[in-house]
Amino acid sequence: MIGFGSTSRSFSAAIIVAFCSLRPAAALEPAGVVPEAFFAEGEPSVAVETVNDSSATCINRVETDDIRSFGLRAYGSWRGFAAAIACDGFTFRSDAPETAMRSDELSFSAAWMGPPLAGGFLSVRPGAGAGLRAWGDFGFKALQEVWHDVLGVNRPFPTTFTEPSLRPFAYASADAAFFPESAIRGEVSVRELVLGSGGIESSIALLAAWRDGRSTSWAGVSRQDRLGSFDAGDSLASAYEEGTWAVAGARSGFLSVESAMNLDTNFAIGSIAFRFGGRAAERPRSGPRQELAIGTSFMRSELSTARLVVLPTSVEVHAGIEAVTGVSRSLWDGAYFEGVPYKGYPHFQEGSAVVEVFAFDPGGDGPRMRPFAGAALGARQDSLSICDLQRSELVDRTTGFLGKAYAGVRVCDLLVSREYGDRIAADLGVGFSVVGRPYPPPEVLVFLRLVVSE
Numbered sequence: 001m002i003g004f005g006s007t008s009r010s011f012s013a014a015i016i017v018a019f020c021s022l023r024p025a026a027a028l029e030p031a032g033v034v035p036e037a038f039f040a041e042g043e044p045s046v047a048v049e050t051v052n053d054s055s056a057t058c059i060n061r062v063e064t065d066d067i068r069s070f071g072l073r074a075y076g077s078w079r080g081f082a083a084a085i086a087c088d089g090f091t092f093r094s095d096a097p098e099t100a101m102r103s104d105e106l107s108f109s110a111a112w113m114g115p116p117l118a119g120g121f122l123s124v125r126p127g128a129g130a131g132l133r134a135w136g137d138f139g140f141k142a143l144q145e146v147w148h149d150v151l152g153v154n155r156p157f158p159t160t161f162t163e164p165s166l167r168p169f170a171y172a173s174a175d176a177a178f179f180p181e182s183a184i185r186g187e188v189s190v191r192e193l194v195l196g197s198g199g200i201e202s203s204i205a206l207l208a209a210w211r212d213g214r215s216t217s218w219a220g221v222s223r224q225d226r227l228g229s230f231d232a233g234d235s236l237a238s239a240y241e242e243g244t245w246a247v248a249g250a251r252s253g254f255l256s257v258e259s260a261m262n263l264d265t266n267f268a269i270g271s272i273a274f275r276f277g278g279r280a281a282e283r284p285r286s287g288p289r290q291e292l293a294i295g296t297s298f299m300r301s302e303l304s305t306a307r308l309v310v311l312p313t314s315v316e317v318h319a320g321i322e323a324v325t326g327v328s329r330s331l332w333d334g335a336y337f338e339g340v341p342y343k344g345y346p347h348f349q350e351g352s353a354v355v356e357v358f359a360f361d362p363g364g365d366g367p368r369m370r371p372f373a374g375a376a377l378g379a380r381q382d383s384l385s386i387c388d389l390q391r392s393e394l395v396d397r398t399t400g401f402l403g404k405a406y407a408g409v410r411v412c413d414l415l416v417s418r419e420y421g422d423r424i425a426a427d428l429g430v431g432f433s434v435v436g437r438p439y440p441p442p443e444v445l446v447f448l449r450l451v452v453s454e
Helices: 140-151 232-241
Strands: 045-052 067-078 081-092 101-113 117-119 122-136 165-178 184-195 200-212 215-227 243-252 255-262 268-277 290-297 301-312 316-327 332-337 340-344 347-358 370-386 393-417 422-435 443-453
Touching: 067 140, 067 232, 081 140, 081 232, 101 140, 101 232, 122 232, 243 290, 255 290, 290 316, 301 347, 301 443, 316 370, 347 393, 370 422, 393 443
Parallel strands: none
Antiparallel strands: 045 067, 045 268, 067 081, 081 101, 101 122, 117 122, 122 165, 165 184, 184 200, 200 215, 215 243, 243 255, 255 268, 290 301, 290 443, 301 316, 316 347, 332 340, 347 370, 370 393, 393 422, 422 443
């Protein structure tokens, strides 16, 4: 668990160039895949991304620091060619009596995507690529330990590393878009990747996407399968990342977020990415302005993401959905483990419908400040687990209705692109939250959000 963000096994080499005119190629692509469809034609694009297993939404989650714990990546593309470098830290906690292990994955790739073959309601783009994947100790354990110290997490790490390896890989791919010129479109992606060890990584993803201007939202499923011979690191990762994934994400301007959950193993991964350039092929905005926000709280360790739409009403109303994952600072009292009263810091997840009202927008390109007030209604799930060297064991779990009320000020609201109308702002707010059950007690909220809109 480090930073805020994450992806799936198809990121096994972590070599996907992740930013496009539509969406990031996040958790659902095999290593080395760099579809040109993710980039505007004729204009260079660069991106950076962080992935994390603790920041994704996952139904009835127990473990928050296992398998692909975190990762850092950098990508670039130009005229259909792309390159990437990525490193992921893996914590293979395992179940007793198996030995917990550790490994890092470092990947390099280069890729090419052919021109789109379009005809009526269908557009298809073939592609190919190759690269190198290495497993070993690349220093991410020390980095993760430093971050855990910052968060106050005392959980031990495995000290045994998997056997190091270096393997080449190559792949073939195809991306298809149904009704490619429509605001609502369907997407199908097929990947077949061959490793030097003799293993084959296969994936097929089906997504529905809604795009308007420089904003896109998507949801769908992906199926990941593995066949053949794999090195130790690949085999351990495949045990939890092979299967059927549910995925959802959003993008506005240069910011993208995504969450993916394996429906077979209940493993999840989330990602946050920043992309710059690559605007030439993007769709003109025709609907209401959209916002994408990421934030955290000063009262507890958490990550929030929200997709909001600015409704065309007499006052400026922002409405949408928000997801929050984190660790509560409140002690959980009354739980028992092996007959002994247990007190601990539980992991929590929240999902809410959000409505916010902002003061009148004065317009103009310069910086401005505006007060706002908001309310949210949804559900919260708290899970208390025994977390040691091996995989976590659930002690107790509660779920209840959630209500929030808050107010704040939007500061540093700046126009960053006159051509596209992109804006960046920071929201500082305070409020309170209430859950319809004894735990947790009403909590004070003090939060900070980064907001990107167009």
